[in-house]
Amino acid sequence: MNDTAQLVQYILTGITVGAIYALVGLGYNIIYNVTEVINFAQGEFVVLGGLVMVFMTNTLHLSLPVGFFLTVSVVTILGALMDKLTIEPIKDANVLTLIIITIAVSIIFRGLAMLIWGRDPYALPAFSKAPPFTLFHAIIQPQALWVLGITTIVVILLSLFFRFTMMGKAMLACADSPEASRLMGIPVKKMVLISFVLSAAIGAVAGIVITPISLMEYDRGALLGLKGFGASILGGLGSFSGAVIAGLILGLIESLCAGYVSSGYKDAIALIVLLLVLFVKPSGFFAGKRASLKKF
C-alpha cells in the first residue's frame, strides 16, 4: 500500500465520519435557530433512530423504505412529545434551565433505551448489498456513500425550507424576537414544536444511516452529541452550511491526526483546533449576522 493510497483512505474515512458529525450538528442548529436553546438530547434522537430501526428490520422484518419511514415517524413523535411536555410548559425560563431540562430528557431517553434494548450493541445490514469498492487503491464502503448522499439531501432540503417557504422564514423570525413574531401573528409555540419535530427526524435519519457502519447501543448518544455540538459551534451556531463544513473538517482532522500524528490524541487535537478557532473568531467560522446570543 503506497503513501497516496494511504492518504486517500484517511481522507475518505475522515469525510465519512465528518458527515456523521455534520448530520448531528444540523439537528442542534434547527432547534437553536428557532429557540436559541441547545438541545442536549440530540444525540439520543440519533441513538433512538438506530435502535428503533433495528426493531423494525431485525424484529419485524420490514423492508428498508417502510422501516425507514416508520422509524422516523416514531422518533419524530418522541421529539414532539419532548417539546409538548418539557419545553412548552416552561415560561420565561433562562437558557441554562432549558439546557438542564434537555439534559434531564436525554437521561430519560437513555434510561428508556437501556430498559428496552439492553446494553448490547446492535448491527443493521448495509442499505445496498454491493461489496466495498476501490478508488485510487483506497477502499470505500457503499454505506459511506449513503451517509454522504443523505447528508447532502438533508442540507439542501433544509436550506430550501428555511429560505423559501413561509413557515421556514417564520421559524427564523421566532428566534430573533419571539415577541415581535407573536405580534406579527406567527404562532411561536407551533414553530418551536416544528423545530423539535424536524431535528428529531434528522437525528433519526442520522441514526438509521450510520448504524450499518458503526453499530448502535443505548449510551452512544452523549459522545455523538458532543461531536455534533462541536460541529455546530465550529461552523457558527445556526448556520447549516457551516455545520456541514465544520463537521467534515472535524472528521478530517481526526482521521489525518490518527493517521500521521497520534491515534490516541486525535480527539484532543480536533478539540484544540476547535478552541483555537473559537478564541480567534468567537462565534465560529460561518456565524451570520444573527450571532447575538442570549446570556445565561
Added chain:
Amino acid sequence: MGCEKKKILTLVSFLVIFPVLVNYIPAISNYLEVMIFAGIFCLVTIGLSLLMGYAGQISLGHAAFLGIGAYSSGIITAKFGLSPWIGIAAGIAISSCIAVVVGIPSLKLKGHYLAMATLGFGEIVFIVFNEEVNLTGGPSGFADIPYLHVGSFEFSSELTYYILVWAVVLMGLFFALNLIHSRVGRAWRAIHGNEMAAEAMGVPTSRYKLKIFVLSSIYASVAGSLYTHYICFLNPSSFDLFWSIKFVMMVIVGGMSSVWGAIIGTILLTYLGNEWLSAFKHFDVLVYGIILLLITMFLPGGIVSLPRILRSKRTNSR
C-alpha cells in the same frame, strides 16, 4: 449577615448530630460514607456556584480541575513519596495556572460558546489523563496512594475523614460567604446582572471573571486531593464530561442564586444517585432523570426558592 449566621449554625449542628444518628440507626449505617463524598463534591459546587450564580459564567469542564488536583496529589505522594500536603499545594498551583491560561481566552466567549470551550477543555484534560500512561497510569489508573496524615496520625477511618472533609467545606463556605458580602461580591453580581452596565460603572469585568474562575478551580482542586486520599486509587473515568455535567446539575437543582443552594443540591443528588434510587433497581436512571426534570421544570430557582414560593402561595390564597 445575621441571617447567614443562623444558617451556618444549622448546618454545623446538623453535621455534628449526623454521625451520632448514623451510629444508632442500623438502617442508615452507611450514610456517613455517602456524606464524605457529598462533602467532597460540595467543595466543587460551592466554587462552581460562585462562578455560575454570582458571575453568570458557565463551566462544563470543572471535573478537569477535580482531576488535576487528584492526579497532582496522587502522583506526588505515590510516585515521588512526598508529603500529601505538598501534593495538595501543587494541585492548587497547577490548577490555578491552568485556569488562568484557559480562562483568559475562554471567558471572552459567551453563552453556548463558553459552554463548548469549557467542555472541550475538560475533554482534552481527560484525554491527557488517559494517554500519559507513564505519568498517570493511563486508563487502568494507579493504585496504592497513601492516606492523608499529620505526623503519625492517619486520616484512614470514615469518621476522621468525615470531620476533615466537612471542616474544609466549612472553611470554603466561610470564605465564599465573606467574598459575597464584600465589595467584590457586589461587583460579581453586577456582572451577572448586566455586564455592559457593570463595565460602564467602572467594574473591571474581565479581571473579576478570571479571578472567580481561578478561585473555583482551586476549590475543585482541593476537592480532588481529598478524593484521592480517601479512595486511594485514581483512574480517568472519575473526571469525565459526565461528572462536569453532574456538578452543574447539583448547583442548578439546589439553586444558583446562593451558595447554600449548591450545598443542598449536592447533598440531595449525591444521596439520590448513590443510595435512595437503588430501591428502583433497573429503573433508577429513569427515576433520576424524571426527578431532575421535574425540579428544573417546576422549581427553576432550585430548592432554595421553595420556601419563598410556598410563602407567596399562602399569601395569594388568603
Added chain:
Amino acid sequence: MKVSKCLGLILVFMFVIAGFQAVPAMAEDVYKIGAVFSISGRGAFLGEPEKKTAEMLAEQLNKQGGINGHPVKLIIYDDESDATKCNLAVKKLINKDKVPVIIGPTLSGTTLAVVRVVERAKIPLVSCAASYKIVTPVEKRHWIFKVPGSDRHVVSKLYQYMQSKGIKKVGIMTVSTGFGASGREELLRLAPKYGITIVADERYGPKDTDLTVQLTKIKASGAQAVVNWSVGPTQILAVKNWHDLGMKIPLFQSHGFGSKKNLELAGPAAEGVMLALGKVNVGPLLPDSDPQKKVILAYKEAYEKKYGEPISSFGGHAWDAFNIVVQAMKKAGPNPAKIRDCIENTKGFVGQHGIFNFSPQDHNGLSEKDLVMVVVKNGDWALLK
C-alpha cells in the same frame, strides 16, 4: 431560615427512605455473600451475565440445601461502572450488610478503587476483573483474589501461536480504556520474549465509529498480523473494517471477543478471526477426557434454559468466583479470616475458566495452559491445533 428548613427536610427525607429500605432482621443461620457488579454503565455487558449467573447459582444452591444446611443470601449491588459508587457499595456490604465475603467487582478500575477498603476491613474479595494490579504486589493484597486469567496469559498464548506460524512483525490496536491499556502494556512487554517486533501501535476511543484509519496504518506498516484489544462495539468494528479493507494478514482478537453475540453481530466478516479463549466458551468442542467439560456443559445448559441466551466468558468468571467462595465457606463457615485462608489454599478447583491452584504467592491460580486457541469458522468457534 429557608436553609435550615431545607436541611431539616433532607434529614426527614433520609429517614423516611431509610425506613423503607430497612430489612427485617434475618435468621442467624443464613450465610450472606456480598456481590458488586457493573450492571449498568460502560461495563454493563460484562456485569449483566455475571449478575444473572450469580443469582442462578444462589438459587440452585439453596434448592440443594445451601451451605452445610445454611441457606445463602446473595446481596448484589450495581456500581454503574463507577469507581466512587463501587467504593460506596463495598463499604455498604461490609458496614451495613455485614457480609463475610464479597465477589466482584466487574472491572479492574472499580476493583482497584476498593482494594484499601477490603484490606482495612479484612474481608476477602474475589474479583471478576483481569488486571494483574489487582493481585500484585501480593503482600499488599492479602485479602484480594481474582478469577479471570491475566492478560499476560492471553498474550503469551497468542504470541506462542504466532511464533509457531513464523509471524515476526505485528501491528496492535487497543482501545483507550482500562481493558485496552492493560492489554497494550502486556503486548508491548512480552513481544521481545517471543521474537516479535511491534511495527504499529494504534489506539482509539471506546465509542469511535470507524477504525479504518488505524487498520490502514497497520496495513502500510508491513505487519504480518493484527492484534485488536477491546470490548464492546469497537471489536466488531475492527472485524468489519478489517474485512472491508480486504486485509490479507490475520486478525487476532483479545479474549473479550469470546461471546456468541459478537459472532452474530460481525456476521461472515468474522471468518478466520483467531483468539485465545477460556474453555468455557467452547465446552461442546472439548474432548470428553477434559475435566472441565462436565462443569461447563452443566452451566451452559442451566443458564441457557433459564435466560434463553448463550453463556459468555464473563458469566463464567462469576461462576468461578461464586463456587470458589462457596467451597471455602463449606469448610470455614461465615468467618472472613477462615474463608480467606481456605481460598488461598484452594488447589485443583475445576472451574469454567480453568483449573485453579491458589497459593500465598499467586492469588489468581490460573496459567496460560488454561486457554485454548480458537478460530471463527462457519459462524462458530473451532479449536485450533
